[in-house]
Every structure is written in C-alpha cells, then in structure tokens.
Amino acid sequence: MKLAVFSVKPYDKVYLTQAAEHDPDSGGKIEIEYHEFALSSETVSLATGASAVCVFVNDTLTEDVLTSLHSRGVRAILLRCAGYNNVDIKTASRLGLFVANVPAYSPEAVAEFAVALVQTLNRNTHRAYNRVREGNFALDGLLGRTLHGKTVGIVGTGKIGVAFARIMQGFGCELLAYDPFPNPDFNKYGEYTTLEDLLSRADVVSLHCPLLPPTRHIINEASLRLMKEGAMLVNTSRGGLIDTKAVIAALKKQQLGGLALDVYEHESAFFYNDHSGTIIEDDDLMRLTTFHNVLVCGHQAFFTAEALGEIAGATIRNLTDFVHGRTCQNSLVQSSEEQGAAPTLRARSDTIPIRI
Structure with missing residues (x-):
C-alpha cells in the first residue's frame, strides 16, 4: 500500500510515520x-502509483482532481482533519472512492484556543505585551471586561462546542447555544435558543460549526446587525462562516466590539506558509490586521502534540480499515469494495450541518 501525503509539514511527517x-x-x-505541495489539478500527477492520498484543509479535491486520482489508481481519500468542504463528495461517491475524515481529535485543544483568543482580545494582553517590550507600562487603552456574568453564545454544539461551553461555564458565564440538532451533552451548561435570540443577547459569540452551503456566511451583514453592540466574535472553525467584508464594515462602525479569527475565508493562499518576505495582496486580510481589536492567527487551534497524535492515528486506522475491507466509522463515502455494492454517502450525527 502506497500512501501519498500532500501539504506536508515537518510535524506531519513525524506523527504520521510514528x-x-x-x-x-x-x-x-x-x-x-x-x-510539501498542496493537492490540486497541477500537482495530482504526484499521486501516480499511490493507492491512497492523505490531504488537509487547503488541498483541492474537485471533480477533475478526483477523476484524475481515480484514473491513476487512487481508491482512498484520507482527510487528516474534520472538515470536508474541499472535497466533491458526490463525485467521490460516483467514482466509488473511499473517503474518510477525522471527525473528533482533542476537541479540548480547539476549545482551549478559542478561550485563549477570548481572553487575549478581552484583556488586551497582546497589546500589553508589545507595550512592555518598548518600556511602556501605561494602562490607558487596555481596559477589558470581567467575563463572569457575561452571556456567551455558541453556534454549533458538537464535541468542540460542548468543550468550549464547559470551560466558559467555569468563568461563571451564562451560556446560550444554537444548533438545529441539539446535543444533550450541552444541556448541563446552558440553554438552546434561536440564532437571532443568541446574537441579540450574547456578549461573546463563538462559532463551532462545519462549513457547508447552509452555513456559508452564517455571519453576514444581516446577522451582524442583530448582534449586541460591542459584542465579540470568535471563529476557530472555518473561514467561510464569516463574510469578511461585512465584518470589516461592522468593525468600522464599532457595531462589533472585537474579532478573533484562527481561520479566514481565503486562507488557502497564505496559511501554513511564511510570507513575511513578500507582499500580501489580499486587501481584506491586511485591513483586518490594522484594527487594534482584531486578532488573526494562522489556523493553529488544533496544534497540540495530543491532537497531532490523534489525527495521525485515526488517519492510519481509516486507511487500514479500507485495506482490510472493514466498515470505517469515519467514512464519508463507502467505496464499492467496502460495502460490496454501489458507493453511498453516509450521514453521521457529528457532521450534520447547521441549517439556516
């Protein structure tokens, strides 16, 4: 079995090899x-001779790429991530390809990072750090708010959303959640409500849902108008959940009090690589970095030793399930070989989209 792994970083090699x-x-x-290259129509030839490919969030698996992979003998697509919006699932099913992701890996890692963003943005520790390095110990402009007693809205209550709720409850926050498919694990932390009610009441809104057609730009000009003036918005899920231009407008009007992003809707051109020596031509991304009340990180919420180990382990288990013809609990599309019939899509409760 030959496996071609794309978008590889040094840490990927270590954990996947182990x-x-x-x-x-x-x-x-x-x-x-x-x-090291991302999988695309230009690099698909690198998969020649492989039976399976392993890809990440910024690899492109459109109809033409999947067709080319299939013609080269590839029969399995392994995503070392939870999101699969970059894969043409219908084409994969038609071609009889096995497709599996890693739906849950250290949800606490992402939840903890979301909390870190909230804390940093709220208490201006990023600005204080830079000031002190220049000998400036003034507190003017660093005023924050006590989180205890504030209302936190969680959009999407899968494993990560619930982990985030558990932490925020520890701060003494009132928790609201929106998810058309309520998770009973959340009930001990707060209450479910409508998206409109959540946005109008929350001091902090944190996004924890997949990027699918129903959730694309779930935060847009209309939903931003519903938000409490001065509220904070946090996104550690997928960049396309937010309409960037609408958010910039809300920041300029001071309707939005703060924005913390670990993802960006056009991140594939920049994230995971060093562009410090080049000119970044994305005007929206650069505009975001000019706001004092905006944090932008490079999609690192998952990046802990524990999470990398779980991702690599689950990816290899998905592959061995395919090799041995076993039913894979993480499969998004069962191959014809796996099920002995025509390929089908599989729906799982942890990948059902939020429908707006």
Missing part, C-alpha cells in the same frame, strides 16, 4: 511518500 509504524494492522507495509 502512527504507521505502531499501528498493529498496518504490518509495517505502508509506504508513505510525502509532498
């Missing part, structure tokens, strides 16, 4: 070929 070597079902027979 997972393959220690997986009891692999038998040490997985040959891994690593590529």
Whole structure:
C-alpha cells in the first residue's frame, strides 16, 4: 500500500510515520511518500502509483482532481482533519472512492484556543505585551471586561462546542447555544435558543460549526446587525462562516466590539506558509490586521502534540480499515469494495450541518 501525503509539514511527517509504524494492522507495509505541495489539478500527477492520498484543509479535491486520482489508481481519500468542504463528495461517491475524515481529535485543544483568543482580545494582553517590550507600562487603552456574568453564545454544539461551553461555564458565564440538532451533552451548561435570540443577547459569540452551503456566511451583514453592540466574535472553525467584508464594515462602525479569527475565508493562499518576505495582496486580510481589536492567527487551534497524535492515528486506522475491507466509522463515502455494492454517502450525527 502506497500512501501519498500532500501539504506536508515537518510535524506531519513525524506523527504520521510514528502512527504507521505502531499501528498493529498496518504490518509495517505502508509506504508513505510525502509532498510539501498542496493537492490540486497541477500537482495530482504526484499521486501516480499511490493507492491512497492523505490531504488537509487547503488541498483541492474537485471533480477533475478526483477523476484524475481515480484514473491513476487512487481508491482512498484520507482527510487528516474534520472538515470536508474541499472535497466533491458526490463525485467521490460516483467514482466509488473511499473517503474518510477525522471527525473528533482533542476537541479540548480547539476549545482551549478559542478561550485563549477570548481572553487575549478581552484583556488586551497582546497589546500589553508589545507595550512592555518598548518600556511602556501605561494602562490607558487596555481596559477589558470581567467575563463572569457575561452571556456567551455558541453556534454549533458538537464535541468542540460542548468543550468550549464547559470551560466558559467555569468563568461563571451564562451560556446560550444554537444548533438545529441539539446535543444533550450541552444541556448541563446552558440553554438552546434561536440564532437571532443568541446574537441579540450574547456578549461573546463563538462559532463551532462545519462549513457547508447552509452555513456559508452564517455571519453576514444581516446577522451582524442583530448582534449586541460591542459584542465579540470568535471563529476557530472555518473561514467561510464569516463574510469578511461585512465584518470589516461592522468593525468600522464599532457595531462589533472585537474579532478573533484562527481561520479566514481565503486562507488557502497564505496559511501554513511564511510570507513575511513578500507582499500580501489580499486587501481584506491586511485591513483586518490594522484594527487594534482584531486578532488573526494562522489556523493553529488544533496544534497540540495530543491532537497531532490523534489525527495521525485515526488517519492510519481509516486507511487500514479500507485495506482490510472493514466498515470505517469515519467514512464519508463507502467505496464499492467496502460495502460490496454501489458507493453511498453516509450521514453521521457529528457532521450534520447547521441549517439556516
């Protein structure tokens, strides 16, 4: 079994190699070929000779790429992430490809990072850090708000959303949530309500839902008008959940009190690579960095040793399930070989989209 891995960073090589070597079902027979390039129509030829490919959030698996992969003998698509909006699932199903993701990996890692963004933005610790390094110990402009007693709105209550709720309850916050498919695990922390009610009442709104057609630009000009004046918005899920131009307008009007992003809707051109020596031509991204009440990070919420280990382990297990013809609990599309019939889409409760 030859596996071609795309969009590879040094840490990916370490954890995937370890997972393959220690997986009891692999038998040490997985040959891994690593590529730093993202998978696209221009790089798909690098998968020639592989039976499976492993991809990340910024790889492109459109109809033409999937068709090319299939013609080259690839029969399995392994996503080392939860989101799959970059994969043409219908085409994958039609071609009989096996597709599996990693739906849950250290949800606490992402939840903790979301809380870190809230704390940093709220108490201006990023600005204080820079001031002190220049010998400026003045407190003017660093005024924050006590989180205890504030209302926090959570959009999407999967494993990450619930983990975030658990932490914020510890701060003494009142918790509201919106999800058309309520998770009973959230009930002990707060109450469900409508999206409109949540936006109008929350001091902090945190997004924890997948990016699918119903959720694209769930935060837009209309929904921003519903938000409490001065409220904070946090997104550690997918960049396309937010209409960037609408958010910039809300920041300029001071309707939005703060914005913390670990994702950006056009991040694929920039994130995970060093562009410090080049001119970034994305005017919206650069405009965001000029606001004192905006934090932008490079999609690092998942980036802990524990999460990387879980991602690599689950990815290799998905592959061995495919190799041995077992039913894979993480499959998004079952291959014809896996189920002995025509390929089908599989719906799972943890990947059902929020419908607006």
